[in-house]
Amino acid sequence: MTTLFIADLHLSADRQDITDCFLQFMANETANIDALYVLGDLFEMWIGDDDNSPFHQQIKHAFKQLTDSGIPCFFIHGNRDFLIGKRFSEETGVQLLAEHTVIDLYGTPTLILHGDTLCIQDVDYQRYRKKVHNRFIQWLFMRLPLSRRLKIGTKIRGSSSENNQRKDLDIMDVDGKAVIDMLQAYHVNQMIHGHTHRPDVHQINMNGQQATRIVLGDWYDHGSVLVVTPECSQLQTRQFN
Template identity: 50%
Template sequence: MSTLFIADLHLCPQEPAITAGFMGFLQRDAIHADALYILGDLFEAWTGDDDPEPLHNEIAAALKALQQAGLPCYFIHGNRDFLLGERFARASGMQLLPEETVLELYGRHILLLHGDTLCTDDQTYQQFRRKVRNPLIQKLFLALPLRWRLKIATKMRARSQQANQCKPEAIMDVNPQAVKQAMLHHGVHWMIHGHTHRPAMHRLDLNNSQAHRVVLGAWHVEGSMIKVSADAVELIPFPF
């Protein structure tokens, strides 16, 4: 009995090895779990559920097959695929969750989130995030022709990569106080997230009691999952 968590696969047609690794993970590991939680950035970019990219259909079909086999799959939006909507969710069988979700699992209360909201020292990113998460802005963007959206997304990714090269590494990691505030707000002693691409298991003091923050790795050269069971919480890297 175990539940699996993954994040930051950044699937795209240009990285077939990662896609193959994900398919292998679904067939080898996920199929035997109680549930699968994807904590954002499943895709490198998402410009709307109407994008006919074949990779999207391939991934939807693979996830749908798991659902039909009895494995529930849940999804929290990341900063790359926050526009993923109900149409793709239905096609893939995934259930969309709020950006901060508390899960009661094997006697633990665990806060799940993508992790970008914890990087509060990166004020430029947080300002950008507030803009693009505005429902009106999203509605206007999705009303544009797909070819325009694809061009805009390409330009935004290029600008983001250039900006990140100039930022100190420290401000792109989580803020410790933001972590504690989120855990206290939700009344939990466990947190699982991705986004930072810095896989680790952290212990912290929370009001004189021990708490834990577990960070998923990105799927660049190997896979990364967190396996939660009644006995343990494990951060597991694995080859594609």
């Protein structure tokens, strides 16, 4: 009995090494697992489900093979791929979850999320997030030609990278109070998320109760996988070939 969690792969046609590692992971490590959870930023950029590039078709095929084998796969949107929608789900069999979802993880109620909603000290990012998650703005964006959306997405991605280089690293990390508030709001003592690219297991004293926050790693230098069994949880790495 094993459940796997991954996040922040930032897959793109420009990083074949990451893509190869992901495809090997899907082919060799997902057989006979109970479920696979992808907690956002699977792609470096997603401008709409109608982008049927050969690269995207390759990734979708890997998920379809997994779900066709009877293994459930779940996805929570990240800040880079929040436009993944119903068509992607239908083509892959991947089930889309709410941005904050509680699951029963071998008897332990666990809150899973991408993690960006916990970074409340990054005011500029939260303002941007609110804007791009506006349904009307998304509706307008999706009515632009695919080529135009690609140019806009590439420009936003470049601006975001430049802005992050100027920010204090602590501002882009989660806020401790926001973590506790969310754990209490969902009445759980365990949380799993990505986004910050700081893999670790944090123990939290929450009003006398012990809580756990597990942070998934990114896939920039090696693959990062959280392996959970009824007995334990372990953050593991996968080396690029």
